[in-house]
Amino acid sequence: MTESIEQRIKKAMAELESVQEAVARAEDRMAGATETVRSRDRSVEVVIGPQGELAGLKFLDSKYRSMNAAQLAASVMEAAERGRARMARQVMDVFGPLTRAEGAASGVRGVDLDWDRVFGSALAGEEEAPGRPRRSADRLRDEIHEDGYGGHHGGKRS
Secondary structure (H helix, E strand, O other), X not given: OOOOHHHHHHHHXXXXXXXXXXXXXXXXXXXXXXXXXXXXXXXXXXXXXXXXOEEEEEEOOOHHHHOOHHHHHHXXXXXXXXXXXXXXXXXXXXXXXXHOHHHOOXXXXXXXOOHHHHHHHHHHHOOOOOOOOOOHHHHHHHHHHHOOOOOOOOOOOO
């Protein structure tokens, strides 16, 4: 027996309402989400907000006082990139079930999303992602070392 157009519209409207409610719950869950990350050298701590924005920055234990500007910038960038990657992963975990047909409890068909396209460079900071390009902070740290600034303070070459 085939469904009438009215039955199909009613079913589609119920499905739409279910999706809207699920999206609203996910948005509420992410509204106050943050990720706090320390740089590997433990000189800075960043707080990343739900849209990948830098929401806080702390310089820790006065270690930053002995760093030159390039080293400090590299530490901030490294922590921020890792924080953005963690926040992107958190968003993917929350919104992911809405993008997969098997994850939708109501039987709603999911939307196929290319997360790399959605988050762009934020996912490049993921530590556990094999085969991803090196982070810019790592490249900057290598350049500092190659230029003779690694291990020296105040930007002076020896």
